[in-house]
Amino acid sequence: MQFICEMSATVKTNWVLRVLTALFLGLAMAFLCNGWGYSAKLFPIPLVDTNFISTATVRMSAADLIRSGGDTSDFECYACHERNKPFKLKFDAEGDVLVPKEHANIVMGHGRHHRNNNCFNCHDETNLELLQTRDGRHLKISDSPALCGSCHGPTYRDWEAGVHGRTSGYWKRDLGPIDRKVCTSCHNPHSPPFPSRQPAPGPHPLHPAVDGKLIARSES
Amino acid sequence: MSDQKPPSAPPPFGEVSRRSFLRNSAILASGAAALAASLAPLRELSNYTSVELFLQKHYKELTPAEMQKVLDRIAREVEQQYHIRPRVRDYKPMDGVEFVYCLNLTRCIGCRKCVHACVAENNQSRNPEIQYIRVLKMPHGSLDMERADHNYAPASVPEKGFFYMPVQCQQCKNPPCVKVCPVKATWQEPDGITVIDYDWCIGCRYCEAACPYFARRFNWTKPSIPKERLNPEMSYLGNRPRRQGVMEKCHFCIQRTRQGKYPACLEVCPAGARKFGNALDPESEVAYILKNKRVFIQLKEELGTSPRFFYYFDV
Numbered sequence: 451m452q453f454i455c456e457m458s459a460t461v462k463t464n465w466v467l468r469v470l471t472a473l474f475l476g477l478a479m480a481f482l483c484n485g486w487g488y489s490a491k492l493f494p495i496p497l498v499d500t501n502f503i504s505t506a507t508v509r510m511s512a513a514d515l516i517r518s519g520g521d522t523s524d525f526e527c528y529a530c531h532e533r534n535k536p537f538k539l540k541f542d543a544e545g546d547v548l549v550p551k552e553h554a555n556i557v558m559g560h561g562r563h564h565r566n567n568n569c570f571n572c573h574d575e576t577n578l579e580l581l582q583t584r585d586g587r588h589l590k591i592s593d594s595p596a597l598c599g600s601c602h603g604p605t606y607r608d609w610e611a612g613v614h615g616r617t618s619g620y621w622k623r624d625l626g627p628i629d630r631k632v633c634t635s636c637h638n639p640h641s642p643p644f645p646s647r648q649p650a651p652g653p654h655p656l657h658p659a660v661d662g663k664l665i666a667r668s669e670s
Numbered sequence: 671m672s673d674q675k676p677p678s679a680p681p682p683f684g685e686v687s688r689r690s691f692l693r694n695s696a697i698l699a700s701g702a703a704a705l706a707a708s709l710a711p712l713r714e715l716s717n718y719t720s721v722e723l724f725l726q727k728h729y730k731e732l733t734p735a736e737m738q739k740v741l742d743r744i745a746r747e748v749e750q751q752y753h754i755r756p757r758v759r760d761y762k763p764m765d766g767v768e769f770v771y772c773l774n775l776t777r778c779i780g781c782r783k784c785v786h787a788c789v790a791e792n793n794q795s796r797n798p799e800i801q802y803i804r805v806l807k808m809p810h811g812s813l814d815m816e817r818a819d820h821n822y823a824p825a826s827v828p829e830k831g832f833f834y835m836p837v838q839c840q841q842c843k844n845p846p847c848v849k850v851c852p853v854k855a856t857w858q859e860p861d862g863i864t865v866i867d868y869d870w871c872i873g874c875r876y877c878e879a880a881c882p883y884f885a886r887r888f889n890w891t892k893p894s895i896p897k898e899r900l901n902p903e904m905s906y907l908g909n910r911p912r913r914q915g916v917m918e919k920c921h922f923c924i925q926r927t928r929q930g931k932y933p934a935c936l937e938v939c940p941a942g943a944r945k946f947g948n949a950l951d952p953e954s955e956v957a958y959i960l961k962n963k964r965v966f967i968q969l970k971e972e973l974g975t976s977p978r979f980f981y982y983f984d985v
Contacts, residue, residue, distance in 0.1 A: 619931070
């Protein structure tokens with residue numbers, strides 16, 4: 451301080467000017483090089499898998515398969531079975547039906563009780579390519595809502611109103627068509643509970659934490 | 671007599687010596703450079719501020735011809751930035767329509783497909799991430815928001831003992847966000863959708879603070895949307911790309927629903943938990959739900975916001 455006070459006015463002015471020059475130059479460099487980072491670098495967030503934004507149904511119903519020209523060989527029963535020959539089911543000691551190995555892909559899981567473990571509650575034993583309802587109506591294999599509705603009345607009523615199940619297309623009917631899905635577009639008739647699935651990624655935190663500690667934003 | 675130099679020749683330009691000239695000009699130059707550099711952030715401003723935008727009128731004051739000019743400007747700006755020619759339109763509300771959303775809490779499995787379908791449809795920023803729908807996981811038997819978790823990431827959903835509750839803009843009949851907006855950049859349309867004019871918003875975030883549902887999002891930085899994920903079907907009040915510093919939120923996919931289509935979150939829901947329609951039409955799905963289903967009226971109904979978003983149960 452003593453030193454500064456002893457200087458003449460001109461020398462003092464020169465010193466102040468030099469310091470200011472250095473400060474200005476430093477600020478200029480900092481602004482140019484974006485030293486404050488007004489567009490901070492962000493953590494990379496991977497784009498979501500397009501499967502998560504696909505509107506496809508969980509499975510293909512018989513009607514969907516027939517309409518889209520897919521593989522319908524599963525519904526050609528008489529490629530293996532013999533016509534006009536009654537089919538005999540085998541049951542285990544607990545009264546559950548024994549699924550033959552040709553149909554090993556079928557999981558018998560319709561209802562929590564075991565009373566529904568009988569193929570011919572829904573399939574017609576006289577014509578395997580047809581379905582039969584509890585009240586004895588015979589239906590085509592693609593006509594699942596009528597079959598399911600013969601037991602699941604309230605759900606069928608909701609489905610008819612467009613409230614149960616998926617819809618897509620137009621809510622305003624005079625502007626375009628509405629696309630309705632049938633029961634087996636989402637439910638496997640042999641094991642109807644809606645399948646669980648992997649959830650899409652949740653929201654990414656603004657400041658990601660590693661091992662419970664917040665980490666600084668990287669430059670990557 | 672020999673010529674004698676004067677002992678000290680006067681400097682050629684008044685009192686300025688060579689030394690002081692160089693020093694002063696160095697100070698001046700660095701000062702000018704610093705000023706220019708400090709104004710450098712303004713260069714970015716020109717990317718999304720034009721004279722047209724600055725002089726643009728409020729949405730409700732625009733004549734159809736002026737609106738067309740605005741839509742052309744937006745299309746031009748989007749094309750400049752993404753090299754994709756969008757179809758920007760301004761869809762008007764239909765007569766005799768009041769939109770209502772119903773969500774079946776019994777059916778929702780918490781798969782978050784709606785969240786990402788919404789992001790894809792509505793051109794939200796991918797990084798930083800902006801999502802309109804937040805799916806809350808809550809234990810069975812309570813509806814306690816304090817115990818809700820939105821960061822769940824199990825191998826598969828639904829998990830035993832929990833239910834899932836997606837929350838998005840509730841399109842209130844009595845919207846607190848509209849009341850607090852100091853510039854009338856957000857308002858309720860006749861069909862019940864609360865919209866935001868992104869060109870009028872000043873980014874004060876009052877509406878974000880007023881919303882009891884955490885439905886509004888702020889663009890803290892310039893939104894980034896990968897070109898290949900841009901949805902070119904845009905609308906003025908809907909999914910056109912936003913600027914930095916404006917609010918955005920769910921608008922019931924205005925660009926879809928005002929054309930008679932279902933919103934994107936409904937179309938993608940694998941469980942069919944989401945239902946949408948015109949509450950004034952007694953034949954609509956939502957009218958059936960409100961009449962026949964066990965509707966747990968509205969979220970936070972005690973606040974008096976009267977949402978148009980209803981949660982209901984099957985049994």
